[in-house]
Amino acid sequence: MATANYEKKGSIYFVGASEKFPKELEGVIEREIDNGRFVRISQKIDLYRSERRGEFSKRLFLIDEGFSAERKESVACLRKNFPEANLCMLINDDLSFPSIISEYFQEGLIKSVLPMNLRIDLWLGAIRLMLNGGHYLPADAIKYMGHERPSSAAPALQNHKQRGRTMNQFSKLTRRETEVLCLISEGHQNKIIADKLSLSEHTIKLHIHHIISKLGVSNRTEAAAIFIQKENHSPSLEA
CATH class of the missing domain: 3.40.50.2300 (Response regulator)
Incomplete structure (x- = not known):
């Protein structure tokens, strides 16, 4: 082969x-x-x-x-x-x-x-x-x-203790911030996120700044990782 x-x-x-x-x-x-x-x-x-x-x-x-x-x-x-x-x-x-x-x-x-x-x-x-x-x-x-x-x-590992607290901070995010974070977790860059949400890149950067601040994380990558973990542990709805 x-x-x-x-x-x-x-x-x-x-x-x-x-x-x-x-x-x-x-x-x-x-x-x-x-x-x-x-x-x-x-x-x-x-x-x-x-x-x-x-x-x-x-x-x-x-x-x-x-x-x-x-x-x-x-x-x-x-x-x-x-x-x-x-x-x-x-x-x-x-x-x-x-x-x-x-x-x-x-x-x-x-x-x-x-x-x-x-x-x-x-x-x-x-x-x-x-x-x-x-x-x-x-x-x-x-x-x-x-x-x-x-x-x-x-x-x-250094941020693991913080993640328990962070899980309860997702409620602080606005609907738009949650949408932005979801797209970040899917691996999209700012320009793509801006196009998908019909916003400017500057606005997306502001949303990301607010997300990082509200979740108490260091960067967008850590925020995305925590978001994926949160979604994995969320109970699913059955029809």
């Missing part, structure tokens, strides 16, 4: 056994996410290829938890060769986080963890967030990180 083509901007690479990632989900990614070209890495040699051009640093590697546990040296090499890429561990059951999460975070190999059983809209939102440079870490994963707080996970 042909080796993975790393010369694709915005590409999403899956590392793991083929049956761990449904073909149907691959199709959803390519339909719903801009530049969401999906590539399955089928040859081990692809994990050891160096990144040749810095401009192709904006990519996402989704690594199955089974592969992560068995091939730590391969994941470490992937991190070394693609230092700017977002490496995310896919978890098949968020009620049973593997013990390797703590170890991988401590060594700076991964910065994101994504359960496979999220609602599809939230799952795609997390993918968009990571493609735009953000990191996703489920709130429930914190207790599996161990007592030592690794420096590589500091941005997510």
Whole structure:
């Protein structure tokens, strides 16, 4: 089989056994996410290829938890060769986080963890967030990180206590601010958000400033991550 083509901007690479990632989900990614070209890495040699051009640093590697546990040296090499890429561990059951999460975070190999059983809209939102440079870490994963707080996970972990309070602050957002935050969580940039809401970019920037202030977060990426977590934990209405 042909080796993975790393010369694709915005590409999403899956590392793991083929049956761990449904073909149907691959199709959803390519339909719903801009530049969401999906590539399955089928040859081990692809994990050891160096990144040749810095401009192709904006990519996402989704690594199955089974592969992560068995091939730590391969994941470490992937991190070394693609230092700017977002490496995310896919978890098949968020009620049973593997013990390797703590170890991988401590060594700076991964910065994101994504359960496979999220609602599809939230799952795609997390993918968009990571493609735009953000990191996703489920709130429930914190207790599996161990007592030592690794420096590589500091941005997510240092703000965890604050997130409990932040969940109650969403009620402070106006309807428009909530709409803006929703679009941010889907990975849209200010210009696109402005077009979608028929507003100026300046107005969008003001809304984002107010959102960050009201939620008590540091930046738009953190606000988006908390919004996705909030939506994931919100009860669904059944007909």
